[in-house]
Amino acid sequence: MSEKFQRDLLRGSLDLMVLSVVAGEPQYGYLIQKRINLASDGQVKLPAGTLYPLLHRLESEKLIRSKWDSSTGRKRKWYEITAKGKKRLTVQVNQWNQYAECVSSLIGGLTS
Amino acid sequence: MSEKFQRDLLRGSLDLMVLSVVAGEPQYGYLIQKRINLASDGQVKLPAGTLYPLLHRLESEKLIRSKWDSSTGRKRKWYEITAKGKKRLTVQVNQWNQYAECVSSLIGGLTS
DNA sequence: CACCTATATATCGTCCGGCTATACATAGAG
DNA sequence: CTCTATGTATAGCCGGACGATATATAGGTG
Numbered sequence: 001m002s003e004k005f006q007r008d009l010l011r012g013s014l015d016l017m018v019l020s021v022v023a024g025e026p027q028y029g030y031l032i033q034k035r036i037n038l039a040s041d042g043q044v045k046l047p048a049g050t051l052y053p054l055l056h057r058l059e060s061e062k063l064i065r066s067k068w069d070s071s072t073g074r075k076r077k078w079y080e081i082t083a084k085g086k087k088r089l090t091v092q093v094n095q096w097n098q099y100a101e102c103v104s105s106l107i108g109g110l111t112s
Numbered sequence: 113m114s115e116k117f118q119r120d121l122l123r124g125s126l127d128l129m130v131l132s133v134v135a136g137e138p139q140y141g142y143l144i145q146k147r148i149n150l151a152s153d154g155q156v157k158l159p160a161g162t163l164y165p166l167l168h169r170l171e172s173e174k175l176i177r178s179k180w181d182s183s184t185g186r187k188r189k190w191y192e193i194t195a196k197g198k199k200r201l202t203v204q205v206n207q208w209n210q211y212a213e214c215v216s217s218l219i220g221g222l223t224s
Numbered sequence: 225c226a227c228c229t230a231t232a233t234a235t236c237g238t239c240c241g242g243c244t245a246t247a248c249a250t251a252g253a254g
Numbered sequence: 255c256t257c258t259a260t261g262t263a264t265a266g267c268c269g270g271a272c273g274a275t276a277t278a279t280a281g282g283t284g
Contacts, residue, residue, distance in 0.1 A: 004240090005124065005204065005207055006124075006207070006211070007124075007240090007271060007272075008123040008124035008240085008241085008271085009123075009124030009125070009207075009208075009211050010124070010270095010271065011120040011121075011123040011124060011241095011269090011270065011271070012117065012118075012119075012120035012121030012122070012123060012124060012125075013121070013215050014270090014271085015117075016215070016219065017215060017218050017219075020218050020219045020220070021218065028232080028233090029232070029233065030231060030232050030233080031232095036218065039214065039217055039218050040214040040217075040218075041214070043210065043211070043214060044214060047271080047272055047273075048232085048233075048234080048272095049234090049235080049236095049271075049272050049273065049274080049275095050270085050271050050272060051233095052232095052233060052234055052235085053234085053235080053270080053271085053272095054270085054271085055233095056234090057270085073280095074231070074232065074279070074280075075232080075233090075278090075279085076231095076232070076233090077232085077233070092117060093219050095117055095118070095121075096121075096215065096219070098155060099118070099121050099152075099155070099156075100212050100215075100216075102151060102152040102153070102155060102156060103125050103128065103129060103208060103212075104212075105151055106129050106132050106133065106148070106151050107128065107129075107132045107205050107208070108132070115243095116269085119242060119243075119269090120242090120269085120270080122241095122242070123240090123241070123242070123270095126241095126242085140261080140262090141261070141262065142260065142261050142262080143261095159242080159243060159244080160243095160261085160262075160263080161242075161243050161244065161245080161246095161263090161264085161265095162241085162242050162243060163262095164262060164263055164264085165241080165242085165263085165264080166241085166242085167262095168263090169241090185251095186250070186251075186260070186261070187249090187250085187261080187262090188260095188261070188262085189261085189262070
């Protein structure tokens with residue numbers, strides 16, 4: 001029940017979250033997973049079955065690009081954001097802010 | 113493209129928005145649609161094909177209840193929130209606030 | 225050695241739900 | 255009489271999050 005809520009919340013903001021993590025510096029999947037979990041205080045547990053297909057999708061949309069590399073330890077697929085990805089991120093951040101404001105105004109004083 | 117983003121954003125927050133609108137005073141579908149559109153400054157255009165199935169779902173979950181009434185003009189289906197709906201609303205408002213804070217922290221200074 | 229856990233990526237199938245398209249009905253304006 | 259706004263409803267499509275599952279390796283423990 002409560003889990004389902006988070007699942008749906010993710011749908012609109014997951015691209016945004018992953019893009020913003022990758023935008024900082026190159027990341028690989030498992031690290032992104034940990035970063036988001038940490039940043040959310042353990043609230044957002046991003047399953048591998050969600051994360052990897054998502055990364056593939058973002059790459060197919062040319063928002064990120066990848067290369068395999070073993071020189072920093074284990075064999076990992078590193079992702080970095082593209083110029084197109086940066087543009088998209090900017091747009092989505094603005095949309096998120098507007099949207100969040102709209103929801104806040106609707107729920108009004110109900111915050112408890 | 114941009115529309116798709118809003119579509120997914122809705123998934124996690126639409127129940128919440130509709131419940132919070134109905135929580136104020138009894139509403140009928142078409143009015144809810146207008147209220148949300150207005151509150152979002154025209155950004156959220158809730159299609160009828162989204163709204164009515166949603167209302168049916170909320171009613172089947174006993175979060176709202178309905179009755180037909182013509183005394184205030186045209187024949188309309190009025191919805192009011194139930195006790196169960198109020199409880200759910202409280203929970204979802206809290207979840208939304210936590211989640212929004214999490215996303216904000218991830219996107220950090222990127223706000224433009 | 226065997227076993228276990230953490231690390232690391234990948235894919236299949238299911239399920240959910242928002243949206244387009246379509247339908248139907250009435251009130252008011254032109 | 256037509257056109258637009260109002261008002262509700264449903265069928266079917268489709269994208270995407272997720273559980274389950276698979277595979278591989280590094281490091282620690284008994």
